[in-house]
Amino acid sequence: MRRTRAAAAGAVTVSLMTLVTACGGGSSTSGGSNDSPKTLTYWASNQGASIEVDKKVLQPELDKFEKQTGIKVKVEVVPWSDLLNRILTATTSGQGPDVLNIGNTWSASLQATGALLPWNAKNFAAIGGKDRFVDSALGSTGAQGQDPAAVPLYSMSYALYYNKEIFADAGITKPPATWDELVADGKKIQAKGKSALGAEGANLSENIHHVFVFAKQHGGDFFTPDGKPDFANDNVVAAVKQYVDLMAKDKVIPTGDAEYAQNQSVSDFAKGNQAMLLWQSASANLKSQGMSEDKYGIAPVPVQSGTPGTGTQVNSAVMGINLAVFKNTDNIDGAKKFVKFMTGDAEQKILNTAYSSIPPVKTVQGGTTFSSGANAVLKDTLATSAAALPQVADESQFETAVGTAVKDLFADAAAGRAVTTESVKAALEKAQQQMPTK
Amino acid sequence: MASTNSPMAPPRSFFWSRRIFLTLLTGFVLLPVYVMVSSSLKPLADVTGEFHWLPSEVTIRPYIDIWSTIPLARYFVNSLIVAGAATVCSVVIAVFAAYAVSRYEFHGKRVFTVTVLSTQMFPGILFLLPLFLIYVNIGNATGIALFGSRGGLILTYLTFSLPFSIWMLIGYFDSVPRDLDEAALVDGCGPLGALFRVVVPAAIPGIVAVAVYAFMTAWGEVLFASVMTNDATRTLAVGLQGYSTLNNVYWNQIMAASLVVSVPVVAGFLLLQRYLVAGLTAGAVK
């Protein structure tokens, strides 16, 4: 009696499982359909001061789109904390939006899932052609040799933000162009009782963006040309050590920053307690925190030699947001129209102005709005001295493993433990061993 | 009440140890609460700067801003609906199941109780993806939208609290003397009559404790809510994270919002308190 019941329960479970596996996954592998041509769902990432601000920025534009095409776009601004998980579950279940924003560093990882519409020549033609976009932005849309998994929407780059008043007090006349100058200036600033440079030591992504650039400056790479992780080579070790040493040895980053993960360093800067900040497109952010534009200056991020450029003179990662289309959308034509609309000249100008980012579209980028003041520095950096983060399928794992290693090294530095070449190498070796082996 | 029946006066050591213990405990409990209250009345510059016990100036600004930074009211309503419905369903279903286990002998009883308990052992994270798949497929097959809806979340949360509720209620029901429901059966009540007229009233403190637990399980859950809700159905537990934006952490608003949403819950607890300590009816013990 009992055995039969157990068997019955087992049978029910198995049949339920079969049901789930059979239907599981994004079932349609084709290029989507046009079953519901009048609506689109759009997941936007949080670009403005808050989600509500984003809705206010986006809604009028979506209304315009509806007026032009008759397609109603339902937008949901997804917080960064949830975005990747939401995308993953959407990918697994096939139940997701039609169009979505992704961080451009995720492009290759998400491309590998096969859930995103590849932007081949035909699809690019539908939105006005690939050559509308600047090359640096296109370099961060997926693995090399494959059709891009997404289209650039907003571009950003790192710059050195400095507090003019603190610099003047400390007798510094021009922003540092090399790391040695930065450290020397930092000492002068600290002598005046202010803190020198901010960092987000516990923020994995920030750590990655910085050590990636330092690695470039040391002539190193985290991945071999054929895409294998190579985290513990001498150049990378030297690079990571140089970044952490800004806290451990040079002491220009306050130890308290080791636990920052929620942009507290931006607040420190905005409040005038801290002289320098390495950040991407911070203007709108600083303004929302009450720091007016005349209070701070913007300069390129320092490099070893003093003149940013390519190769070892790289001083920023290519940052930005890409727009992607889910392959199994039921409004494929509408989705492409929407991408065309969002990357069109008019919208690019409006949206990038609202978010203080740089448009990745050539025609708009050249305009006067994006060639003055803060934007000029960011634009020059993107155009001449920014490099794309590794476009490999394991990018997401790389960010976690190496980002955590750097976080732990910062924690060591903050606790007063020595950060040596050996300890850095050991941390990076451990990170590498956590990467998937294939 | 049990110990008030005790004819012997407690010794002095009991009183002073009680005073010390309760004072320390109150301090421990209230410290974060104090921080919340005081921070919620501080301007943003105060909460992002060095800590001080008192605000540099008292402002109610955070209490105004919380409503516009995120749609707090909507999240709050969502949370109330989800947690409320999950609690009611969970308690009713658990009462039935616990009654069956406590009062009847049947095949598979052990299997049932142990299986139910074992569900508490699998880390929730690994449910996430399979459950999501199941909901999506049920949606595709039947048209019932479970994913992204409040219904799906209610179903999930009520099941989360079910195992513990059942186990706990079995214990509480067991301690209700059987003579009581036997008597009710003799008086002509059916088994359900005995359950609702005798067993449930006698086990009210346990049921209230279980209900409070079920409510709080649904009220605070973060992981499933973050993936299974959209903008319209998002609950507080996830929504509150909206105060920590790309630009800044609005500590004062987080604190203000937490207080605002917690006040009704704490008030509800206060109302339930007297049931928590109601104890067995006089007739039941004698």
Added chain:
Amino acid sequence: MTTTAPAEAAVGEAPSGAAKPGPRRRPGRIRRIGLPYLLLLPALLLELLVHLVPMVIGIVMSFKELTQFYIRDWGAAPWSGLDNYKVSVDFDAPVGEALLHSFLVTVAFTLLSVGLCWLIGTAAAVYLQDNFRGRGLLRALFLIPYALPVYAAVITWVFMFQHDNGLVNHVLHDQLHLTDKPSFWLIGDNSFWALLTVSVWKGWPFAFLIVMAGLQNIPGELYEAAALDGAGMWQQIRRITLPSLRPVNQVLLLVLFLWTFNDFNTPFVLFGRSAPAAADLISVHIYQASFVTWNFGTGSAMSVLLLLFLLVVTGAYLLLTSRGRKPAHG
């Protein structure tokens, strides 16, 4: 306690034979056999849908190579046999080593947290059993940590634990001068204690609630009888209160253990997606292994190992505790 003795005999024991009609039961035989199953049906269906089937799917996943290349159609993911398990338990390699470390941290954390929660909760419930002025107020205050949404509660602690601007360092360092320099609580080795503090603060009111409800069911006669025998207050607590709470405690300690062991919300809000090594709880560790590094196969294998461990612990616990349960309860 003779009143409940006959009823006791029917509880828990006699797994099969007892379906025969007892002498005191009136309703017809068929109904009596069907009714319990009918009563269990809703619970069973829900458990099946939300817990058991996903659990089985999770177990299936653990035998698959489920990386980002396959999640879109995971039925097509290749079977990997025991590979995911081998990686997880290879304690000489970094993945296994990290898992073992995380496991040990979790065990230590869980034992401390559950012990403290239970101790504080029981003490508070016993101390609040007597009526005295302010009792109602304290009882309400004590439930506040439980009534706050987890995110709100934990983020408040994050606020207090900050290195530069937090209350904890302000008190310990600036006001009491107990440390030479401000400590880090959210990174490094102290994070374990930070986590424990938050966990206990948040968790003990639950133990308090359950024990308080349990105390209500202890008949007053027991205390009277003990008092007549000359037992003092402390002896009454030891000889009557604690033994009478045994059935409640048996479940309470077990679920506290299971929840604390699997707690995800607290460490996740406290430390984010990458916890410091000293506070790397297993749930966040597995979350990282699956969601952040997108390897759901290995993540599932780790979960299954965890499930097995908890099954063994729970089984042993139930076996040990129910042996002594009957005489204490009756």
